[in-house]
Amino acid sequence: MRSDLAYANAAFIAGGAEYPARWARDAASFRAAVGARGRLGLAYGPGAAQRFDLFLPEAVPRGALIFVHGGYWLEGGREYYSHLAAGALARGWACALPSYTLAPSARITAMVAEIAAAVQAVAALVPGPLVVTGHSAGGHLAAMMGVVASGAARVVPISPVAELAPMLDNSMNGDLHLDAAEVAAQSPARLxxxxxxxxxxxxxxxERPAFLWQARLLSENWACPWTVAPGRHHFDVIDDLADPESLLMQTLLGGL
Known part of the structure; x- marks a missing residue:
């Protein structure tokens, strides 16, 4: 049985189709407001998508938060999410948002390697601890940084796809080209x-039950805490990144 319905999000969220346009507007307004404290399009590799935006606080940063965007490894980009850096900046942290090569031009294994390279590039520019978070497919990539990226002090995957096996039976796999070997090697819940x-x-x-299952599976296999944010769905669960006093931001940066 195909997993398409289990991993469909917009159809189960009121006004779900409107979110990308809203994110794009908020992100553009944020970039305009921060002005020169936003360093845009920095390269972490030779590929066209291997770029990140870095937003700096007014004082010397305490460290860097890296946010990896979602879109089922197929769509999206850093330019939709600039406004989510607001919480980190208000807490005195820098915030980096990388893009990465999307499927079908790249497989998930290559995306993991790209984000690991982005982590190293941010570490070279911003002293202090690095915290990696990401949403949905970006949550998967953020979780993988807890396995492969030696520079990451903490990872907080948000609504991650931590076990890739359901994607084998999903129509998206026509572009993802996942096979059993890659699923085993790139599922953080198995690592x-x-x-x-x-x-x-x-x-x-x-969220959809599949995402609650994915989150609990990762927390159990890693023996780490998990938080179920009351009332949040798959698209607004990231909103608290913009609020420096939110529980999500305290979880990300507290104690570092």
Whole structure:
């Protein structure tokens, strides 16, 4: 049985189709407001998509938060999410938002390697601890940084696809080209969290059951905490990244 319905989001969210345009407007307004404190289009590799935007606080940054966008590894880009840097900046942290090569031009294994390279590029520019978060497919990539990226002190995957096996039976796999070997190698729920990296899994309480299962599976396999954000669905679960006092931001940056 195909997993398409289980991983459909917009159809189960009121006004779901309107979110990308809203994100784009808010992101553009944020970039205009921060002005020169936003360094846009920095390269972390030779590919056209291997770029990140870096937003800096007014004082010397305490460290850097990296946010990896979602879109089922097929769509989206950093330019939709600039406004989510507001919470980190208000807490004195820099915030980096990388893009990465999307399917079908790249497979998930290559995307993981690209984000690991982006983490290293941010580390070279911003001293202090690095925290990696990401949403949905970006949550998967953020979780993988807890396995492969030695520079990440903490990972907080938001609504991650932590076990890739359901994607084998999804129509999206026509572009993702996942096979059993790649699923095994790139499913963070099957892998070991680095001992020098802490983790906390985040998911919305009103998400599709598949995403609640994915979040709980990762938290159980990694023996790390997980939080179910009351009333949040798959699209607004990231909104609290813009609020420096939110529980999500405290979970991300508190104690570092």
């Amino acid at each position: 070991v969290l680095r001992p020098d990296c802490s983790a906390h899994v985040w998911v919305g309480g009103q």
